[in-house]
Amino acid sequence: MRRPYFLGHSDWSGDQAANFPSSLLNISMEQRPGLPREVTTKQLGISVEELLVILVIEDDQNVQGIVEEALTDGGFGPAIAASGEEAVSLLKGDRSKYRALVTDINLLGRLDGWHVARVAREIDPNFPVVYMSGKDAEDWASKGVPRSIMLAKPFAPVQLVTAVSQLLNIGTPTA
Amino acid sequence: MRRPYFLGHSDWSGDQAANFPSSLLNISMEQRPGLPREVTTKQLGISVEELLVILVIEDDQNVQGIVEEALTDGGFGPAIAASGEEAVSLLKGDRSKYRALVTDINLLGRLDGWHVARVAREIDPNFPVVYMSGKDAEDWASKGVPRSIMLAKPFAPVQLVTAVSQLLNIGTPTA
Amino acid sequence: MRRPYFLGHSDWSGDQAANFPSSLLNISMEQRPGLPREVTTKQLGISVEELLVILVIEDDQNVQGIVEEALTDGGFGPAIAASGEEAVSLLKGDRSKYRALVTDINLLGRLDGWHVARVAREIDPNFPVVYMSGKDAEDWASKGVPRSIMLAKPFAPVQLVTAVSQLLNIGTPTA
């Protein structure tokens, strides 16, 4: 049911995709369940590019699946990055594409989620940030950025979409 | 799947409906998907009149459909008004029927969404207000009412129901 | 579709269940709809015990059904208590099992929802509390605990999961 989504290159041929950096191949965006892609985007009256793309950094396949499903069900377009380095590269490459960051703390590579969030805020001081963590939740008070939200694992999927919504909605205070 | 809903007159015959002002025919309320209407209202243990009716002003058919679906899925009863004038008339006609306003900014007719929201707040100073707009989102700070929420288009459906929920829930601060 | 859930004893034989106090048999937890139980918990990458168990006190069968469905759809594990006395006993018996309280005001037995919430806050000063009430909603300002949320009946299911999510998410202010 889920198909990989190539951001900005939805008409790529298989060959082009084959030459694309493998990490980006991880980026996927789900359709709204049960609807053909065309109907979904037409219904929204917007092109795919206008979908709210949420950058997700999570290497645990199970959690990644839950997060993708929750965001997609809520109407967001999740884009998965495999590491903090990749996420930073994506954020710097196209500042206006991503509308929020949802990140685990312990990531593959050198950068952790705390670091990526700081970079995102250097690019845009109002960038919405949601952390997800089990054992590091208590570090939020010292390592998190202001006006972010920490989801202590385990969390229910609706907590994630509520968190992202609150941070995106103008006029909703967060701490 | 969606059937028109005649507020307070669910047993009207077709003839009565035919004589009803056409603008009100636009008001519709969806059933909960996959359940017959009777089961739904019985399950809730409340009569149809007790459903939380959210007044929606949106003339773009595509966005209107998304908004209706999001509100209905969340358990609200959306009532669509075709213009600001009609919305003001509905709000003044039955102060206790509507529980929140969800409005576009640029409307058919003379009144815009900013104006309708001010009228709603004159009637009830605590009336929940959610604005939806693309290019006018930045005007919220000068033209919006206090404790309202602005959804910048494009937005995900879950942002809308989160916004309405926050404004309705007693004890949830908003700005 | 809904099966009773025996907290922490999912492998009990029928005989053991038969000897269990009847009130606890009321405690149930739904599967995610349309998925076999095993798939659900595997997908979440967590064991059943890690699910966020929300303690619900509501004796109206209709409202109870709505609440269970809303929480389950959101990804929470509702556990129903039949009375305030039972809820207090459960909260005192296992402080870390329950993650939030969702309670009606007028309950079977001597204790009302205001009382149970105070006990929950004595055990854990940060325990999330959501009240649900029709005629008692106005008493929240004098009888509720700080940083709780009152849902005035009738309410939409999404209001409930938004309220629980806000109270659980670290960094989301409530009043």
Place this chain on the structure above:
Amino acid sequence: MRRPYFLGHSDWSGDQAANFPSSLLNISMEQRPGLPREVTTKQLGISVEELLVILVIEDDQNVQGIVEEALTDGGFGPAIAASGEEAVSLLKGDRSKYRALVTDINLLGRLDGWHVARVAREIDPNFPVVYMSGKDAEDWASKGVPRSIMLAKPFAPVQLVTAVSQLLNIGTPTA
């Protein structure tokens, strides 16, 4: 420098004051330091009756003095009640006179500060409440009313006037 203030009877003769219930004689309001009383009230362009009278329950003479001075310096008119019973009587006797409650927890008499605050909120659901306590501060989460503020002793005088100001100012969220 401080003179007793007889609420609503500033022109009472000594004889009248002598016949006044002794508890009320405790009620006092300070002048703004360094200014004759007449100048102060004229400057404010309001009559004495319009001053914001804050009901204070505190039997420790030292703390009472600090609280009176802090409120007076901030421009409020403190009225001291000697017990919870007296405070309840004052609140019920003239609902519109008092604009906020500042109360210790452990009081002379049977009623404690938690109880008085609940009575104040039954009279006016929006009544501002500030608690002051040392060892009972941790009970605020279970015994306080929503949207109140707890000042843990010892506290600085400016914390008190900031707390009262936040609760009185329309548009300032509190928890």
Place this chain on the structure above:
Amino acid sequence: MRRPYFLGHSDWSGDQAANFPSSLLNISMEQRPGLPREVTTKQLGISVEELLVILVIEDDQNVQGIVEEALTDGGFGPAIAASGEEAVSLLKGDRSKYRALVTDINLLGRLDGWHVARVAREIDPNFPVVYMSGKDAEDWASKGVPRSIMLAKPFAPVQLVTAVSQLLNIGTPTA
């Protein structure tokens, strides 16, 4: 003790001042009481121009005096405008000079405080706005701008400086 302050022209000769539009002559800034002007500004380590200038619109001389004194005591530099028209002209003339607006509702001239606040927010969407009013306080919900504060008259001076401080301090939520 109070001397008129000519914004940006503190070395003007009397002749220049005589030719200055009379309304601007109303603009004054107090020294910190009891200190010669030179000491004050040297202590702050900033030049006069760096003082936080708060634009105040209030034609009642008594209230104006209270507001000036409260702001000055708090460390702000109040600049008084005699009408809404003058305030709009000042705000448009030098966008970065004024840091907050404190305004009465009913003003001399055609513009009221609601209008001036909207203009200030058009110039700067984050501009802090504090309204002061007696009989119009209830209109804040329909006519105020988001994230502003309404001081219902009579108010204590400390409420005013708390309101301005909250709106200026980054990280303090308001509604």
Place this chain on the structure above:
Amino acid sequence: MRRPYFLGHSDWSGDQAANFPSSLLNISMEQRPGLPREVTTKQLGISVEELLVILVIEDDQNVQGIVEEALTDGGFGPAIAASGEEAVSLLKGDRSKYRALVTDINLLGRLDGWHVARVAREIDPNFPVVYMSGKDAEDWASKGVPRSIMLAKPFAPVQLVTAVSQLLNIGTPTA
């Protein structure tokens, strides 16, 4: 008028003070103006040790003077640290002595204010933090800790005490 304050050693002889690490000699606490020290502490009904000690890191003598005066006038006891290293040492040496941190960003030594605040939050996740900065104010969103307040220089003294008060008062939301 200001005399140095030796924390916890107010009865030290001059000889002892002479042997004390020089950096600590910088720590001072003002009396309430116009009152002999004894009267002040007696009035408060608390011993000196119970005063709310606010740790201040600010090497600009002018700003330091303003901050000390503002905190002292508000009723707090400011303790000045000359560098980030000294502040960290003080915080680690006596976790319960200091009740809030007020810090400049650019400090003498290797550590900056962002770093000290993170250490304070590692020691106590709820530790109140107020930053003061001119050119670094925009970095708060990426480098600040959650629920802290940034004072953009220049700021008025009342903004500082309001910020500290809000962070100390239980029930006051911050971001």
